[in-house]
Amino acid sequence: MTGTWRDEARCSETDPALFMPDAGGTTAPAKRICMSCEVRTHCLDYAVDAGEQWGIWGGLGQRDLRRLIRERRAEAEAA
Numbered sequence: 001m002t003g004t005w006r007d008e009a010r011c012s013e014t015d016p017a018l019f020m021p022d023a024g025g026t027t028a029p030a031k032r033i034c035m036s037c038e039v040r041t042h043c044l045d046y047a048v049d050a051g052e053q054w055g056i057w058g059g060l061g062q063r064d065l066r067r068l069i070r071e072r073r074a075e076a077e078a079a
């Protein structure tokens, strides 16, 4: 990979609104795109480190992302 992971982001080729659905809107199309994104791990690590809690990041929706952030923080505190 050259440049940053964002240069390889599949979402940059699509409608950004898919990744910030309105309340009650579907997250499935964005998550499908994420599953074939080569930088999914980088994206997810960034979102967790930055505490991003809105939108779709690394194939996770808000609830799963918040859970992962809590888990990683708990792991870091326990280490």
Ligand code: SF4
Residues within 6 Å of the ligand: 008, 009, 010, 011, 012, 019, 033, 034, 035, 037, 038, 039, 040, 041, 043, 044, 056, 057, 058, 059
């Ligand atoms: S994994 Fe991240 S960078 Fe890749 S398409 Fe999904 S939101 Fe975009």
